[in-house]
Every structure is written in C-alpha cells, then in structure tokens.
Amino acid sequence: MSEHETDTRETVVDKYTATNSFAAQIQQLRQSIDGIDTEIVKLLARRFAITDTVGQLKAQAGFAPADPDREHQQVAQLRALAEQEGLDPMIVEQYHALVASVAKERHAHIAH
C-alpha cells in the first residue's frame, strides 16, 4: 500500500497521468478480485454438491434438515478463523447465513 502511494506521488505532477495510474492499478487489482471470485464460486459448487448429498442421507435416515448445534459450532469456528485471517467476523457470519439458509432450503426440498 505504501508502494501505491509512492507510485501516485511520482505521477501526480500530471493530473491526467495520475488518474490513469490510479485506474491502471485498480484494473490490476480487479483482476485479482475476479480470480478470487472464480475460486470461491468453484468451491461453492463443490460445497453445495456435498450438502445435497448430506440432504439425501438425512432424508434417508429420517434426520431433520436443520442442526442448530452444528450451525453454532460452524459459526464459532468461522469467526475464530476470520479473526486469525484479519477478516471482520461479521462477514463470515453473513457468509454462513447465506450458505446455511440455501443448504437447508435444499435439504427440505430433497426431503419432500
């Protein structure tokens, strides 16, 4: 980040060049973001394939779609991991809420 500041200060003599330099840096960072999103979508595809199998097993075994103990445990683990990785734990709670609600909907659908 201090590297970026140095870059822009060197080019700020010409406002147009400076703006282009910001845009070029943002463009490059966006490519990294897109790469991360691609990895995450592939992981989500694997995750829901697995949770669908869990849903089928639960339906066969007559287990309920929801498991609150498991969910509390997951959230606690994810919050701890987030803190370790320097990520706002609120973000992983929102991530978990998303994947858990979709997984449970699909489990309920599979059970019917």
Added chain:
Amino acid sequence: MSEHETDTRETVVDKYTATNSFAAQIQQLRQSIDGIDTEIVKLLARRFAITDTVGQLKAQAGFAPADPDREHQQVAQLRALAEQEGLDPMIVEQYHALVASVAKERHAHIAH
C-alpha cells in the same frame, strides 16, 4: 451417491447400525464442508484486503465508491461460471450482493 445407497442398504438389516452409518457418512461430508469453508474464508480475507486497497486508490483519485458497470459485468461473469460449474446462479448473485455491499460500505468509510 449410488455408492452411499449401496452402503446403507447393506447395513439396513440392523436399524441402529444403519442410523450410525448415515451419521458416520454425514460426519465425513461435514469435514469436507469445513475444509471448503476454511478455504473460502481465507479467500474472503484476501478479497477484502484487495478491495480495501481499491477503496484507498479510489479515494485518492476522487473516484466514486460504486461502479455499477463493473458490478453488472461481475454478476454476468459469475452467473456464467456458476452455470458451467453446475451451481444455481441465484447463489452467486447472493454471494456477489454480500461481498459488493460490504466492499462499498468499506470504500465509503475509507473515503471519509
């Protein structure tokens, strides 16, 4: 999945053992889910570190925090990738809504 069906049919003679077999399979699948979540949380930590840098660059350049064209393009790419990976595109839309709203909040915070 047909493998799981075969497994459970072999053990269904004893209802207790069959239930344990389901539970054991679910337990194993949950470990895979936890592994995927760990990878995703690490990727999210990297993603928000990068979007924070983008937010700083935008603030320095005087660019607005939001970029609707970029967002539409991202959603279209992620939907296409989801379809290719056999994932419900609605899930990636929800994923994108989550990360984009958090990133924009943080950009607005950085700009102030």
